[in-house]
Amino acid sequence: xxxxxxxxxxxDDGNKTILEALSLEIPAGEVHAIMGPNGxxxxxxxxxxxxxxxxxxxxxDVTLDGEDLLDMDPEERAAKGMFLSFQYPxxxxxxxxxxxxxxxxxxxxxxxxxxxxxxxEFLKKARALASELKMxxxxxxxxxxxxFSGGEKKRMEIFQMMMLEPRFIVMDETDSGLDVDALRIxxxxxxxxxxxxxGMLIITHYQRxxxxxxxxxxxxxSGGKIAASGDADFAKTLEAEGYDAYAx
Amino acid sequence: xSLDLNTLPTRRDEAWKWTDVRAAAKEQGGLSDVGLPKFTLxxxxxxxxxxxxxAIASTPMSRLTSHFSGxxxxxxxxxxxxxxxxxxxxxxxxxxxxIHLILGKGASLSxxxxxxxxxxxxVNIDMVIxxxxxxxxxxxxxxxxxxxxxxxxxxxITAWRGAKINQYVLSFGGDLSRLETRVAVMGKEVExxxxxAYLLGAKRHVDMTSYIDLAVPDxxxxxxxxxxxxxxxxxxxxxxxxxxxxxxxxxxxMRHDALMLSDNCEIRSKPELEIYADDVACAHGNTIGQLDxxxxxxxxxxxxxxxxxxxxxxxxxxxxxFDDLEDETxxxxxxxxxxxxxxETK
Numbered sequence: 001x002x003x004x005x006x007x008x009x010x011x012d013d014g015n016k017t018i019l020e021a022l023s024l025e026i027p028a029g030e031v032h033a034i035m036g037p038n039g040x041x042x043x044x045x046x047x048x049x050x051x052x053x054x055x056x057x058x059x060x061d062v063t064l065d066g067e068d069l070l071d072m073d074p075e076e077r078a079a080k081g082m083f084l085s086f087q088y089p090x091x092x093x094x095x096x097x098x099x100x101x102x103x104x105x106x107x108x109x110x111x112x113x114x115x116x117x118x119x120x121e122f123l124k125k126a127r128a129l130a131s132e133l134k135m136x137x138x139x140x141x142x143x144x145x146x147x148f149s150g151g152e153k154k155r156m157e158i159f160q161m162m163m164l165e166p167r168f169i170v171m172d173e174t175d176s177g178l179d180v181d182a183l184r185i186x187x188x189x190x191x192x193x194x195x196x197x198x199g200m201l202i203i204t205h206y207q208r209x210x211x212x213x214x215x216x217x218x219x220x221x222s223g224g225k226i227a228a229s230g231d232a233d234f235a236k237t238l239e240a241e242g243y244d245a246y247a248x
Numbered sequence: 249x250s251l252d253l254n255t256l257p258t259r260r261d262e263a264w265k266w267t268d269v270r271a272a273a274k275e276q277g278g279l280s281d282v283g284l285p286k287f288t289l290x291x292x293x294x295x296x297x298x299x300x301x302x303a304i305a306s307t308p309m310s311r312l313t314s315h316f317s318g319x320x321x322x323x324x325x326x327x328x329x330x331x332x333x334x335x336x337x338x339x340x341x342x343x344x345x346x347i348h349l350i351l352g353k354g355a356s357l358s359x360x361x362x363x364x365x366x367x368x369x370x371v372n373i374d375m376v377i378x379x380x381x382x383x384x385x386x387x388x389x390x391x392x393x394x395x396x397x398x399x400x401x402x403x404x405i406t407a408w409r410g411a412k413i414n415q416y417v418l419s420f421g422g423d424l425s426r427l428e429t430r431v432a433v434m435g436k437e438v439e440x441x442x443x444x445a446y447l448l449g450a451k452r453h454v455d456m457t458s459y460i461d462l463a464v465p466d467x468x469x470x471x472x473x474x475x476x477x478x479x480x481x482x483x484x485x486x487x488x489x490x491x492x493x494x495x496x497x498x499x500x501x502m503r504h505d506a507l508m509l510s511d512n513c514e515i516r517s518k519p520e521l522e523i524y525a526d527d528v529a530c531a532h533g534n535t536i537g538q539l540d541x542x543x544x545x546x547x548x549x550x551x552x553x554x555x556x557x558x559x560x561x562x563x564x565x566x567x568x569x570f571d572d573l574e575d576e577t578x579x580x581x582x583x584x585x586x587x588x589x590x591x592e593t594k
Binding site: 050051052053066070073074075077078079082083084086089090091092093094095101103104107108111143160166168 | 547550560
């Protein structure tokens, strides 16, 4: 599904190398976790995968279902099914959540040559999913994320995932700012989204989240490349022993 | 009699330093034309053609209308009047025009003005609004001129005790344009909200100038102006609250926030508070910035194309100045105009 092959990337107009020939393959149906120390390039990886400005790809390629992503704009990648759950979801004042999501959903559908979703169907789906995530209906009328708590913002990210039904989900530090209850709700949402034709990459500093979302594979990102890989138990070892052994 | 260009204000006048009318007028015809506005009146109101001088000639452009305009188009709104229909003023498309509205005690009136002209026109409008005790005015100005039009529209409002003013301006500019509002607050407990938005592309220019003169206690003023400029356009905001010594317990707030969407556009801003009373709450804020790149990426990551994301963020930025507009149909039509502008400029 998602193939990252020898990916290198720099920031600051090429002055700082963050990713160095990173290779990783996540097959459909699998959930992989990337762990690693601060500054290892975890967030950079998520931004390079989704096409944020300010990162220069200096080598390698990334394909989703065989299609090269790196030449696409962020919105094209989104339409192909890439979804990034942000560590700090943005507040968008003046744009109601429902307007935002409906615009996004139908823009993606248009880009894929599909028919747009009408208002009644959209509303029905939104209401059902909101109640599943125990979100207050009035949250959907408020401007996106404005005045939401950290937990509410993360729940809103899960809600967006469920509405947009992406092919591949990258979660950047999804557990930061969550208490145990919120973490459980978020993890339940993510687990429901696991499916044979969807892949996920979970970026996290701590092992805690992986108690709730059990990954198929765990990788250590250090020095801009994958330094080690293992199964779900590997995360516990890393938590106990730290990342020193993999320092670049 | 033709208009002497030397009577027009220039950049040497502090109040006009960013809006050089004389320079713009040199390339303009019809400087001494008489304008002919068109009024659609709500039932119960009539229009008179008065000839008397209004004697409020406090700005150089106002003085010119008293020389060159035709009659003073006068609407007398009786005490206690109210109507669901607005007073519609159109035909503000050329020449010098004088309009006088008198709102009787407790009268309530909604006014919608369409300021739109033909190519290559000079328009100079002077409007005087007298608001008696408890009168209430909701005023909307929609301004969209061709790029070759020079327009100055000056309004002098006198508000007596308990009067309420809600003014909404939406301007897309012209070659050179200035929409000036001057309010003399003469009675206690006056409440005024003076909101506006300007969206300018190409080489358009609009100048939103206001002067609020407070001479009595217990009045509330709210002003919020939002601007969006792109290409080589220029937006000017000049706002002044003059709080005289007797105007204790004045509660006044002025905000001007603008977005600059290109490298060659310009914003000139001068918010001023001049306060002589010692027990007042007065504040002003002024920001000039760009769209939030992080928010743009977030929206694009969700699949919203860059142009549409910019348009959504920009609309959200300007639209909130019209939040309190009571006439929902009018509000919708203003928002639609903003959306259309965003579609054309993206």
